[in-house]
Amino acid sequence: MEGIAAKARLLVQTLVQTWRNPKAWVDAAYDPRTRAAVFQALLLLALIFFAYEVVSNTAANLKKQNIASGFGFLNRAAGFEISQTLVSYSSKSSYVAAFMVGLTNTLLVSFAGIVLATLLGFMIGVARLSPNWLVAKLALTYVEIVRNVPLLLQLLVWYVAVLRALPLPQQSLALGAGSFVDVRGLHLPRLIFQSGILPVLIALLMGAAGALYLRSLAARKKLETGETTPIVARSAGLILGLPLLALIVGGFPSLDFPRLGLYNFEGGLTIEPEFMALLLGLTIYTASFIAEIVRSGISGVSRGQWEAANALGLARGDTLRLVIIPQAMRIIIPPLTNQYLNLTKNSSLAVAIGYPDLVSVFSGTVLIKQGKPWRSS
């Protein structure tokens, strides 16, 4: 902004000066700074004109073809149902609510996918460098096959070939602990907290924060005095004890088991097969890329670091954890964030398997409301 302001000031000054002294016109015309300022101003004007033309042309053409535009429709009732909703929604809710449903569904599958793909990717990446021949070659095979098969195909395999092959609800496979799996999804018992889940979560977070504080205290003590403080038991006490306390105060949760109704399992928690297929596909596909990023990060740390750690007598696991990975992270993180973005964007392939993500819920809706209406029949 300051740059623009300074340039504008310069332009005005030059203009005023040349106005007062006509001879300065010639000088100004040959001054590269003036020229630069004038050309930039012209370019800006051209850009503004271009943007104006694009917008007004689009508006005029839409109007000519009787296609409505604008955001007025957002408050109207959506009129359709969505299979998986994290926020409360019914067909009487507005388009904004449908948008939120799509957004939360996209965020859910992306977040779960990122966590799982990171875990799996790190494991495969480290296994790729394992001195064990079988482990390293298995990891190599995984990476080379999964990375080179298109994601859409993998999604369809998971959805159509694997999850569609499961039995009907009446012949569900019992997984034990009141869980079932069938072609309609995975049915799990659901925890129902009498006083909500929030106090328990807060207690859990407080416990974790306390444990981290203990850890940093112990680390400082070790640096200063060399004494090792045992903190595992105390940390566990904090992390488990605080939520337990919250449960004792708020009442223990009850379990809501899924029961087979007339058509479907009622109650409990149902994980739709569309979600499972998308999560599986995204996780497995992205993990193969993350594995290569991790491998390259680890290989990028100089060999001397391994040898030094070895000389100090660190075991292979400790070397990795304490010496190599912290340095490798510098190389790993930038491409890793790219993979996270890719995973999130790839979640729009949900359209192909009917998972109600932002694209499949909303791009259809927007299209429809822009005058390209309810299709078929």
Add this chain to the structure above:
Amino acid sequence: MAAPRAALIRTFVAALLLPLMIAGIATASQSATLDSVRARGVLACGVNTGLAGFSAPGDKGEWTGLDADFCRAVAAAVLKDASKVRFVPLNAKERFTALQSGEVDLLARNTTWTMSRDTSLGLNFPGVLYYDGQAFMVRKGSFAKSVADLNGASICVQTGTTNELNVADYFSTKGMTFRPVVFERLVEVLAAYISGRCDAFTTDSSQLISERTRLPDPSGHEVLPELISKEPLGPAVRQGDAGWANIVRWTLYALVNAEEYGITKANVAEMSLSPNPEVRRLLGFEGDYGRGMGLDNDWALEAIKAVGNYGEVFERNLGQGSPLKIARGRNALWKDGGLMYAPPVR
């Protein structure tokens, strides 16, 4: 004296020419779409990409079905040649844009006539070609014997359709719940239903019957008796060309009237001997009815000669002459208890 005389002559000539000019305007530009179809020599007709009974391409690329035959009837009425049709297969998303932008002259793609489409999309619906309604298909032996039994069921439906909205409306007004399973394309919906992902599959009744023939075991499935919506399927044209809308509307009425008067594809040629004045007016042996639309007076004769009357078209594509075996039901003539009724040619 010269000047007034020249003025007089000019007035006289103008008075002579004026009616001619008006007549010229009247015949040349009754309908911009008609003019462009004539100039091109072929009718561009938007149809379904493949729905047995309505419009589906055969082995040799020939289109069959109710909608396809209606395109042929219009082409015969306008161009005197039923083969002068260019079929443009359109999916549900593209269909209205194709019509709005002029890519097709006529949309005959099992499209439901609704108020919003008629009034705010720049379209006109000249008539109803098929009275349909939304129905449900379930497996035989399912608990559901009627739609009211489907409380709590998983239901497969195509996203973005009137069907998706109807089913949500129906279940919420009845105080029932259902689990939607939605897909973009109809084949995906059908595949999900086959795999047991849902208990019922819902779309227009005619479409259900047509899709049932594609199931691995058609006899293992049944269509529940109730219809939960009105789906009047009809041709659509661009708004603002009333002359073209008239041609499409009266081609449809001509087919219906032909059935009522007993004119068939086989006997239409001999009808010039018919003493029935209604038949003579419809087929152009009496009166000047085709001219009113900018066509020749034998427009209806050409259309009927090409595809037959409405009953013949129906039976050939959807009824007893087809694998679908759909009964006439509410698509029977008004005098047989159906809804097909055409105004008289007068």
